[in-house]
Structures are given as C-alpha cells and as structure tokens.
Amino acid sequence: MNHAPTVSRPVAAAQRDSFPRRSARLLLSGSDTLTSPMARWAVTVLAVAGAALLAWSGAIHLRLWFEGYRDISVIGPLFLIQGIASIVLAVALAAFRRLALLAAGAALAAATAAGLLLSAGVGLFGYTESLAVPYAETSLVVEFTSAAVLAAAAALILAAPLLRQRS
DSSP: OOOOOOOOHHHHHHHHTOHHHHHHHHHHOBGGGOSOHHHHHHHHHHHHHHHHHHHHHHHHHHHHHHTTGGGSTTHHHHHHHHHHHHHHHHHHHHHHOBHHHHHHHHHHHHHHHHHHHHHHHTOBTTBOOOTTSTTHHHHHHHHHHHHHHHHHHHHHHHHHHHHHHHO
C-alpha cells in the first residue's frame, strides 16, 4: 500500500507560527498589545514625546538645509532626506506606535547625532563640521533624547511577553 504522508496538527501549527511570522507579529506589535493600562499609557506618552523630538530634529535639519547646507555636496541632500524622513516617521510614530516604528525612530535619531559627532570629529564625506555652529548642541540633545525615549518605549513593548510569562 502506498499512502501519502500526513502532517499532524502540531507540526502544521508550528509551520504556521514560523520565525518570520513571529518576527513580523513582534515588529507590528504596539501599545495595544500591552495588558497593563499603565504600560499602554507609558508607551503612548514615550512614543508621542519621542515623535515630537524626532520632528524637532527634522525641522532643525530642514531649516539648516534652507539656510545654506543645501549647497554642500553630499551633506546637503542628506540634511534634506533626514529632515523629511524624521518628520514623516514622527507622524507615523504618533499615529501607530508600533515596535518597528519605535526602533526605526530611535535608530534614525541616534544615527543623526552620531553623524554630527563624526563630522565634527574627523569629518564626513569630505566635510568637517563644528559643534559651535548654530543648532549643533540643540540637535545633539534633541536626537540623543529622542533615541533614548523611543528605545524605552520599544523596551516596554518587548518586555511585555516576558512579564506575562512571569505572572
């Protein structure tokens, strides 16, 4: 007798809950997945505050781009891209508060601050900046604070499944 192999229920369920699916679910999770009202409130406040700081960073970069950075090779277009991307991401963050957006916002803010420090230290794309220029210190404070606030919100979402397992 030649019988076709059958897949048992547990194996089929395991295939449906594959690593890519679990990862996608995690990245798309947000404050609505938290069971604690206090945790939901904290993620919402942190996400909105981080989004506001990210938008502020974007506004600084757009202002500097309009004030003359647009004429600097490579750096000028990067300022324009950073300004637009920060504001668009800030709006998405405030509206949706998903883990992927929180992580992207934290990474963008930290990378922007790191880029300024790198440019002021050793130069970047053939351009050396000074921390004495207008908005440099403000930009660093805003970007590092935004990165920290958004990372904290992401950490709360990531910790939620672990906290549920403990109780």
